[in-house]
Amino acid sequence: MSTKEKEETKAKIIAAAKEEFSEYGFEKASLRRICSKAGCTTGAIYFFFKDKDELFGEIVNQVLIPVQHAVAEHIMDDKNSISQNFSDSDFEHEIALADKLVDILYTHRQESIMLLTKSAGSSLEKAPDMIIAELEKEYGELATVYAKQEGKKVDEYMVHWLSHLHVEAYIHLVTHEEDVKAAKERTRKIMLFLVKGWLDCILM
Template sequence: MKNEKETREKLLSCAKEEFMEKGFQNASLRQICSRAGVTTGAVYFFFKDKDGLFSALVEPTYQGVMGALIHHLQEDMEEDLATYVHKPGDHDPFVEELIHVLYQNHDAVTLLISKSTGSKYEHVIDEFIEMIEKNFMGLSEEYARSVPGKQLNRPMVHWLSHLSIMTFVHLLTHIKDEKKALRFMKPAMEHLILGWMNFILEDKEK
């Protein structure tokens, strides 16, 4: 049992190096196994295939990020935008939670957002954007109905959803330190929230 556990961990370690260096699509199972000192049969025994090996590295982090986003979106759904008054720092707990998840698992997140082409995770950024957009489209439609003479600006909601996720992607690729990332993201989140509040509605077409 100990040898099996050690072999599995060695494969994961060598696979992470290979995936980080070459990305999923160009990574070689043969090279991973050579680094780990095992045959390719070990990969099929523990992980079934290359996709399974990649999943073992990124799935827990993927679930952690999804969980943080879903928790945040559920809280937002409980807000009444018609009476909501934004206060600076309202979203700090969410920012702190998500930044911590992202930076405690920085390598796995890097694999997800920039090394996953060819794997089942290759559209993960679009998946996050779609989830944000779907949630805020519903919330914003309800808000629009409460404001006379206004309607939902759908292209703006789509753009802001995209911008929200890509801000985190930018953060991860340019700032390596968690504390510095948090200092950057708190005011960035304020900017995003004000964008939502000020621009998701437009005058009704006559």
């Protein structure tokens, strides 16, 4: 099999797998049905992928990896400015992150929905929880600085809850809103709400 033929076969497998995972979810997806749709043998799948989980990861990592990188960059920016005083304007970068995440999610919307709603049973089914944990750690550090500035204590429950709400907002958006322009408009309102809530509710 030539390099071109390998690339074409792999592309057919991935296209068929997207349909299969989108319809049945990871757990109920069948490699045999994927082969049938792709017009190849199971041997062809195992030539490119170790198992069904690796095939699923190949697809959804198109969205997961860019999201992780965007969140990591955002966290680094926050850490570089963690000693500054806090105000609504200090969180404009939250809006910038929101726009970036919407672009990623909607560029790969099918993969996003697969990751968020069809990944049960795969090694990536806890991906949203991983991102929540990263945000909670960051927001906890920011809240500690903010609390010292205000002479108050951190409400750890609210930091945890707002971190969940942050991620859940994107999950609801990408699974319910098809238009990316409308998604960005809604995301800006959501982020303004979350930022205001963060400033008002994380201290006690």
